[in-house]
Amino acid sequence: MSLFNIFDIAGSGMSAQSLRLNTTASNLANANSVSSSVDQTYRARSPVFSAVLDNAQQGYQQGGVKVNGIVESQAPVRAEYNPSHPMANADGYIFHSNVDSIAEMANMMSASRSYQNNVEIANTSKQLLLRTLQLGQ
Amino acid sequence: MPINFDSALGIHQDAVRIRSQRAELLASNMANADTPNYKARDIDFASAMKMAASGQNSAGIKTTHSNHITSSSNGLMASPAVQYRTAMQDSLDGNTVDEQIEQAQFMQNAVQYQASLSFLSGKFKSLLTAIKGE
Numbered sequence: 001m002s003l004f005n006i007f008d009i010a011g012s013g014m015s016a017q018s019l020r021l022n023t024t025a026s027n028l029a030n031a032n033s034v035s036s037s038v039d040q041t042y043r044a045r046s047p048v049f050s051a052v053l054d055n056a057q058q059g060y061q062q063g064g065v066k067v068n069g070i071v072e073s074q075a076p077v078r079a080e081y082n083p084s085h086p087m088a089n090a091d092g093y094i095f096h097s098n099v100d101s102i103a104e105m106a107n108m109m110s111a112s113r114s115y116q117n118n119v120e121i122a123n124t125s126k127q128l129l130l131r132t133l134q135l136g137q
Numbered sequence: 138m139p140i141n142f143d144s145a146l147g148i149h150q151d152a153v154r155i156r157s158q159r160a161e162l163l164a165s166n167m168a169n170a171d172t173p174n175y176k177a178r179d180i181d182f183a184s185a186m187k188m189a190a191s192g193q194n195s196a197g198i199k200t201t202h203s204n205h206i207t208s209s210s211n212g213l214m215a216s217p218a219v220q221y222r223t224a225m226q227d228s229l230d231g232n233t234v235d236e237q238i239e240q241a242q243f244m245q246n247a248v249q250y251q252a253s254l255s256f257l258s259g260k261f262k263s264l265l266t267a268i269k270g271e
Contacts, residue, residue, distance in 0.1 A: 002154075002158045002160065003157045003160060003161070006160060009161065009165050009168045010164055013167060013169075016168075017171075020171070048173075049173070050173075051165075051169045051172050063165055064165065064168045065168045114167075114171060114236070117236060118168060121164045121167055124244070125160065128157075128160070132153075135254060135257055136261035136262075
């Protein structure tokens, strides 16, 4: 029954979007993190999604989404000359994270909308299945 | 007069099956709304129904090797009914899912599924009336 697969598909969508929300929350929380060296600086993270098309044997391909991995932004980190800062290095520099707060906010909105869409799909499928169970009564 | 379920239920059983497959495909599109290079797909209901009515569920591809993917009974992959959607607005990451369109199509499909269910329900009620003879 195809409708049962929708719970898996919508569920994979929800978990992928909630992981995206997680990374966004992590990025926003670290938006003002500073460090003493470029290597230790927090870099914005984002998940990479890919489609799951592994049930070709069923005849037609469709499937959920999976998270392939989490990549760190390669944008340059901002250095600031601030010798009085407790984290300043020998040259007096501190390094700010490369999180773009506005982009992260937009990302958060997009993730939460996509999550809601998947919830809606699962809800509708549940109603359809319940209606199907009552068939002929 | 013998009661034949296939002829009594008519086209509605095929309609319900294709509607549920379409719902699955649309859900898959929605789940992959943010996947780079994912191409949205949909079932052309008219041609899927035509194929169901003629008793042909797939394009009828012959398998000549054990590793060939067989088109199973509900095999729609090889069927011309599953088609890629033409994007209204292309996105840079190659994704062609438009969430609004998918959402609207899913709702439409859900209502039509329920309509088919109502028809089927009516058929069953008629059969029950015929059986009871009241």
